[in-house]
Amino acid sequence: MSDAATMVEDAPENVRATAPLAGVADMLIRSILPLFLALVAGGALVGALGHNPFAFYRDIYSGGIELSAWQDSLMRAATLTPIALGLIVVFRANIWNLGYQGQFLLSAAMVAGLGPKLEPHLSPTLTLIVLFVIAGVTGAAWTLIPAILKAWYQTNEIITTLMMTFIGISLAAILVKGPFQDFTSNVPETTILPLDDMLPTIPGTRTHVGVVIAAVLVLIVHYVTTRTSFGLKLQVLGANPRAAVHVGLDPKRVIVTSFLYSGALIGVAAAIEVLGIWGYMRADFNPAYGDAVIPFVFLARLNALAVVPFILFYSVLSVGGDYATLNAGLPVDFLLVIIGLTLLFMVFIEYLGRNREMGRSYITPGLRAGLRFRRSK
Amino acid sequence: VIALPVASIFTQTFLTSLVAGGLLAGVPLMFTALGEQISEASGVLNIGLEGMMLTGAYTGFLGAYYGHHDWLGYLTAIGGGVLVSLIMVVFCVRFLLDQIVVGIAITLLAEGATSVLQGAEFGKSYPRLPAASTVSIPGLDDIPIFGESLFQQPLVVYLGFALIGLTAWLFRHSRPGLNVRAAGQKPQALDAAGVSVVSTRSLAVITTGALAGLGGGYLAIAGAGIFVPFMTQGQGYIAIVICMLARGRPIWVLIGAFIFGMSLQLATALQIAGVDISTDVINMIPFVAVMLSLILFARGNFLPPALAQPYVRGAR
Numbered sequence: 001m002s003d004a005a006t007m008v009e010d011a012p013e014n015v016r017a018t019a020p021l022a023g024v025a026d027m028l029i030r031s032i033l034p035l036f037l038a039l040v041a042g043g044a045l046v047g048a049l050g051h052n053p054f055a056f057y058r059d060i061y062s063g064g065i066e067l068s069a070w071q072d073s074l075m076r077a078a079t080l081t082p083i084a085l086g087l088i089v090v091f092r093a094n095i096w097n098l099g100y101q102g103q104f105l106l107s108a109a110m111v112a113g114l115g116p117k118l119e120p121h122l123s124p125t126l127t128l129i130v131l132f133v134i135a136g137v138t139g140a141a142w143t144l145i146p147a148i149l150k151a152w153y154q155t156n157e158i159i160t161t162l163m164m165t166f167i168g169i170s171l172a173a174i175l176v177k178g179p180f181q182d183f184t185s186n187v188p189e190t191t192i193l194p195l196d197d198m199l200p201t202i203p204g205t206r207t208h209v210g211v212v213i214a215a216v217l218v219l220i221v222h223y224v225t226t227r228t229s230f231g232l233k234l235q236v237l238g239a240n241p242r243a244a245v246h247v248g249l250d251p252k253r254v255i256v257t258s259f260l261y262s263g264a265l266i267g268v269a270a271a272i273e274v275l276g277i278w279g280y281m282r283a284d285f286n287p288a289y290g291d292a293v294i295p296f297v298f299l300a301r302l303n304a305l306a307v308v309p310f311i312l313f314y315s316v317l318s319v320g321g322d323y324a325t326l327n328a329g330l331p332v333d334f335l336l337v338i339i340g341l342t343l344l345f346m347v348f349i350e351y352l353g354r355n356r357e358m359g360r361s362y363i364t365p366g367l368r369a370g371l372r373f374r375r376s377k
Numbered sequence: 378v379i380a381l382p383v384a385s386i387f388t389q390t391f392l393t394s395l396v397a398g399g400l401l402a403g404v405p406l407m408f409t410a411l412g413e414q415i416s417e418a419s420g421v422l423n424i425g426l427e428g429m430m431l432t433g434a435y436t437g438f439l440g441a442y443y444g445h446h447d448w449l450g451y452l453t454a455i456g457g458g459v460l461v462s463l464i465m466v467v468f469c470v471r472f473l474l475d476q477i478v479v480g481i482a483i484t485l486l487a488e489g490a491t492s493v494l495q496g497a498e499f500g501k502s503y504p505r506l507p508a509a510s511t512v513s514i515p516g517l518d519d520i521p522i523f524g525e526s527l528f529q530q531p532l533v534v535y536l537g538f539a540l541i542g543l544t545a546w547l548f549r550h551s552r553p554g555l556n557v558r559a560a561g562q563k564p565q566a567l568d569a570a571g572v573s574v575v576s577t578r579s580l581a582v583i584t585t586g587a588l589a590g591l592g593g594g595y596l597a598i599a600g601a602g603i604f605v606p607f608m609t610q611g612q613g614y615i616a617i618v619i620c621m622l623a624r625g626r627p628i629w630v631l632i633g634a635f636i637f638g639m640s641l642q643l644a645t646a647l648q649i650a651g652v653d654i655s656t657d658v659i660n661m662i663p664f665v666a667v668m669l670s671l672i673l674f675a676r677g678n679f680l681p682p683a684l685a686q687p688y689v690r691g692a693r
Contacts (some may be wrong), residue, residue, distance in 0.1 A: 045493070155671055156621070159617060162611070162614045163668050164668065166660075166664040171661065173657040174657045177655070298478065329500075331493050331495075333492035336486070336488050336490075337493060339485050339489070340487075340488075343482035347475060348474075351474055
C-alpha cells in the first residue's frame with residue numbers, strides 16, 4: 001500500500017475531525033466515560049476480593065482530598081504534568097516514546113546525586129536552576145540513541161525506548177549505589193539535600209512551587225504545539241511523513257528535536273519530584289508515573305490544556321489510592337488495573353464512536369499510521 | 378576484578394553453568410518469541426506480550442501449586458495466556474483497534490491484576506514449588522558442558538524444540554502456516570482467495586497467547602519455582618526484539634533466545650566463577666545486548682508489510 005492510499009484511508013477521519021462540533025455531550029462522554037467505567041470495574045474487583053468498594057473509594061477521597069491531602073495531590077500532579085507534556089510532544093509527531101521511566105529515574109538520580117555536591121559551592125537559587133538544567137539535559141540525552149536510530153534507520157522506537165528504559169533503571173541504581181551513595185547511610189541512597197536547596201513552598205501552604213512550574217510548562221507547551229511553526233511541524237510529520245518531506249520539512253530534525261523536548265520535560269518532572277518532595281533518592285525508587293499518565297494523554301487528545309483536569313483527577317486517585325489500598329490490605333498496584341481498564345474502555349468507546357460517528361478520535365490518524373512499520377520511502 | 382586470568386573464567390564449571398543457565402533463562406524467551414513470530418507473521422504486533430507472559434506465570438504457578446503437578450501448571454499457564462490474548466483478538470483483530478494502545482493496556486492490566494490477586498491470595502508470602510522433574514536422555518547427558526544442560530531438562534523444553542521445528546515446517550509447507558504469512562504479507566490476496574483474514578489472525582494471536590503463557594509458566598514453574606509480581610521484568614519485550622532479529626525464521630528464535638538467555642544468566646555463572654559484579658550491572662547486560670544488536674543490525678529489519686495494520690475489506 002502506498003502512502004497515497006494511506007491518506008485516502010484516513011480521509012474520513014480527517015473530515016470528521018474538522019466537522020462542526022459534534023456535540024459537547026459526546027465529547028464529554030468520550031473523555032470521561034472510559035474513566036468512569038474503569039472505576040466501576042475496579043470497584044467490582046475490590047468487591048470480588050471481599051472489600052466494600054464504596055468504603056474503598058471513600059478512602060481514596062479522604063486520603064486524596066480531605067484535610068490537607070489535596071496539597072499532596074497537587075504536588076503529585078506537579079510531577080505527573082511535565083511527564084504528560086513530554087508524551088504529548090512526541091505523540092503529536094507520531095513517535096512513541098515509551099522510555100519515560102528510564103529518562104525519569106536517570107534524571108532523578110543525577111539531581112539527587114549532584115545536588116549535595118553542588119550545593120556547598122552555589123547559592124540555593126543557582127543550585128536549583130543548575131539542577132533543573134541537569135535534569136532536562138539528562139532526560140533529553142537518554143532519548144538520543146532511539147531518536148537517531150528512528151530518524152536515520154527507521155528502527156522501531158517502541159523497542160529502542162523500552163530497552164533504553166531498562167538500561168536507565170539499572171544505571172540509575174548503579175549511580176545511587178556508587179558515586180552518589182551517602183557514606184553515612186547503611187541503605188543505598190544519596191545524601192539528603194539541605195532544606196534550603198529544595199524547592200520553596202508557596203506561602204501559606206506546604207505545597208512546593210513545582211506546581212507553578214508545571215502550570216507554566218502547560219501554557220508553554222500548549223502555545224508551542226498549537227500556535228508556533230514547530231507545533232505545526234510536529235503535526236505535519238505526525239499526519240503524514242511523506243507530505244512532510246514535500247513541504248520542505250526535515251523529518252530527521254523534527255524527530256530528533258521532539259524526542260529531545262520530550263526527554264527534557266520528563267527530566268524536569270524528575271527534578272520537581274526530587275527537589276520538591278524527597279530531597280534524596282533511594283536506589284529502588286521507581287514510582288512508574290509514566291505508565292499512569294498514558295491513558296490521560298490520549299483521553300485529552302494530545303492537548304496540553306485538556307490533560308490537566310485528568311492529571312489532577314488521577315493525582316487524587318493515586319495519593320488517595322496509597323491510603324485506600326493500605327487500608328484494604330491490597331497491593332498498591334491496584335491502580336495499574338484501573339489504568340489498564342481505562343485504556344481498554346477508551347479504545348472500546350473509540351470503536352463504538354467510530355461506528356456512530358461520535359466525536360473525534362482519541363488517536364490521531366498520523367499516530368495510527370505510525371504504527372505501520374514499513375520504512376517511509 | 379578486571380584483571381582476572383581469562384583461563385579461570387572459562388573453566389568447565391563456568392561454561393556448564395552458563396550453558397545450563399542460558400537454556401533455563403532462554404526457554405521462556407524461546408516460547409514467547411516463537412509466539413510473537415506467529416502473531417507478527419499474521420500482521421498483528423503484540424506489544425502485550427509481557428502481560429500475557431506474566432499472566433501465564435501467575436496462572437501457571439497457581440495450577441502447579443494447587444494441582445501439585447507441573448503439567449497442570451503448564452496447562453493453566455497456556456489457559457491464562459489464551460485468556461489474555463482473547464482481549465487482543467476482540468479489540469485488535471475484530472474491532473480493528475489500535476494494537477499498541479491495547480498492548481500497553483494488556484501489560485498494565487496484567488501487572489496490576491496479578492500483583493493484586495497474588496497479594497489477596499498469599500499476602501506477603503511467596504510459596505515455593507517443588508523442583509521440576511527432568512528427563513535425561515541416556516548417553517547424551519554425559520557430554521561435557523552441553524550434555525547436562527541440553528539433555529537433562531523438563532519434558533516441556535524438548536516440546537519447545539519440537540515446536541520450533543514444527544513452526545518452521547508449518548510456515549513453509551502447510552496451508553494454515555502459509556495463510557498466516559499471507560495475512561501479514563498481503564491480506565487482500567488471502568481474502569480474495571476465500572480465506573478469512575480475521576479468523577487467520579485470530580488463530581495466530583491465540584497461539585501467541587498460548588505460547589507466551591507457556592513461556593511465563595515455565596519461568597514460574599521450572600525457572601524460579603515461585604511467583605513474584607512483575608517477575609517477567611521486561612522479558613516479553615526482549616522476546617519481541619528476538620523476534621525482530623529472527624526475521625521470520627523460527628530457527629533464529631531458538632538461537633536468539635539461547636544467546637539472550639545466556640546474557641540473562643551471566644550473573645549466576647560469574648558468581649559461580651568467583652567474580653562479583655553488582656546485580657544492577659548484570660540486569661543491564663541483556664538490554665545492552667539488545668541495543669547493540671539493534672544498532673548493528675538495525676538496517677536489516679524484516680517485518681511483514683501489513684504488520685500492525687488492521688485489515689478492512691475493500692480499503693485500498
